[in-house]
Amino acid sequence: MPNPNLDQSISEWRQQMLAAGVKSPVPLDELESHLRDEIEQQTTKGLNEAEAFRAAVKNIGQGRALKTEFKKVGRTMSVREWKGFQVLMLSFVTLFSFAVARLLGHRRDMASGQLMLGWAALVTFLVLPWIGCLGYRFFPIIRSKRTRDIIIGSGGVLIALWWIVMFNFILSGHDMGGILVIILWGFVAPVGALMGLALGLETAARKNVIYHAGV
């Protein structure tokens, strides 16, 4: 038989949790279910409902702390999401490589040396992300997501700096074939390397089974 006073108290508690940023229905409904489990248990030990409610609320903790704990989980991609992300990245790399390969295949104005360099850059772009995904065992297992983000972010900054140098000092004064080769080595291949690094580090960290619980 539901107790209207208890329902009112729980409703107010829900409002406090929502105000603190705990989301509804997940995980707030589950926390309410836990709260009611705890209240039932406390009442069987002899506490009245009001006392049991106060004790249960104290045990479950402050909304802000709960939100922080759930946020830690929310930042991590699920297995399914990560697999989807990998498939998306590898599909993009592969399709892009085929498109550029067609472009290279039709260029008659490029010297054979330029073509070779162009193909080498394209293969680098295509192969490194696949190596990152499939060869994750050769990457170090870095548990801290923050450290992995810093490493990958630093790679991104280095590439951005390299692009600035390319635009200002290298790209000018070349014919179209030369520019294409430079673009492939300067823009495309480093992105492939960065993607390979990111995919390798992330996959290595995820394949390692013992996780540190976010406590």
Add this chain to the structure above:
Amino acid sequence: MLTKELVAASTEPMILSILSEGESYGYALIQEVKRLSGDKIEWTDGMLYPVLHRMEAEGWIEARWGKSETGRKRKYYSLKQEGKKALKIQREQWAAVSGVFKQLWKEKYA
């Protein structure tokens, strides 16, 4: 009381082990670990649910909304195939650690 690091490392294998016996829910998991540890391990509610949600996201466990004995809605968790595999690996690792301590401390507690 256990250190934060030890709680962090042992929470997931404990949840996997309890769920390998059958489905359960948050409150019961906390009570079960408290009982088995002789009140030495008391998980906080705020810690347990994020861990359960992460394990669900990892594909180790799955959740369903069911009914409690009194008819209230309650979320039950059960082990998935991937969770069984994870438990097998974690059991081997914890057994290795435990085996070392057993030998090292054998004389002390004999």
